Amino acid sequence: MELPESYSERTFCPHCGEHLNLNRLNIYGVSKCPVCESLLAVSRLYRVVTWLLTIGASLLLASVFRVKAYAAVAWIPLLLTSAVLITIFAKAWFPPKVGLVPMDAAGKRTEPWLRNLSLLLMFWFGQTFFLVAYSFIAGSAYLLGGTQGDIRELCEFFSLPLAWVNSRFEISPTISLPALFGIVFANSFFYAVTYTALTRIVQSRLRKPFTKLGISATQPDDDDDCI
Numbered sequence: 001m002e003l004p005e006s007y008s009e010r011t012f013c014p015h016c017g018e019h020l021n022l023n024r025l026n027i028y029g030v031s032k033c034p035v036c037e038s039l040l041a042v043s044r045l046y047r048v049v050t051w052l053l054t055i056g057a058s059l060l061l062a063s064v065f066r067v068k069a070y071a072a073v074a075w076i077p078l079l080l081t082s083a084v085l086i087t088i089f090a091k092a093w094f095p096p097k098v099g100l101v102p103m104d105a106a107g108k109r110t111e112p113w114l115r116n117l118s119l120l121l122m123f124w125f126g127q128t129f130f131l132v133a134y135s136f137i138a139g140s141a142y143l144l145g146g147t148q149g150d151i152r153e154l155c156e157f158f159s160l161p162l163a164w165v166n167s168r169f170e171i172s173p174t175i176s177l178p179a180l181f182g183i184v185f186a187n188s189f190f191y192a193v194t195y196t197a198l199t200r201i202v203q204s205r206l207r208k209p210f211t212k213l214g215i216s217a218t219q220p221d222d223d224d225d226c227i
């Protein structure tokens with residue numbers, strides 16, 4: 001089935017000026033201009049905001065449908081529905097501007113603070129999604145009649161470290177799915193900070209000998225130039 005064509009003044013190819021069919025524009029990936037075949041992508045900010053709105057909408061639906069933590073797997077269809085709806089609304093209400101995909105993106109240097117921030121966010125969101133995915137299995141174990149001890153152990157594992165500070169962060173199979181998300185997300189921040197710090201320490205340790213080698217290797221060349 002062919003999607004209807006939809007255009008906006010804002011969305012055009014920066015290379016040839018061709019207006020792009022919004023329904024064929026891929027927000028999360030690379031699109032090709034139908035005329036000059038330039039590779040095009042929306043800004044990272046637009047992508048991140050759309051993605052966060054999608055997560056927000058899926059959690060809103062989860063609370064409307066009163067999805068509990070043990071039925072966390074029901075979040076998948078809610079997420080897919082939200083992704084489709086939010087993408088349609090985002091393109092209709094805030095048509096994105098597109099830019100050319102730089103060919104040398106891989107070789108581009110990023111600021112150290114930006115590298116640390118992306119590393120932290122990657123670990124943070126990564127761990128949240130890993131734990132939520134894990135709760136799909138844990139939820140099924142609960143529904144299939146896991147032992148009380150197993151379930152308590154698992155809930156404890158999901159609740160730390162914040163449950164040490166405040167008992168409101170304790171997870172049980174019957175709390176709502178958005179609450180499960182909130183607690184897992186908040187807890188994952190502490191793990192992410194630790195992982196980021198460890199990664200940076202390991203990286204800086206690995207880098208030091210290479211820098212020294214680099215300096216001593218260039219010196220003889222410089223002398224040769226002088227002669």
Ligand SMILES: [Zn+2]
Nearest residue numbers: 013016033036
């Ligand atoms: Zn073009």
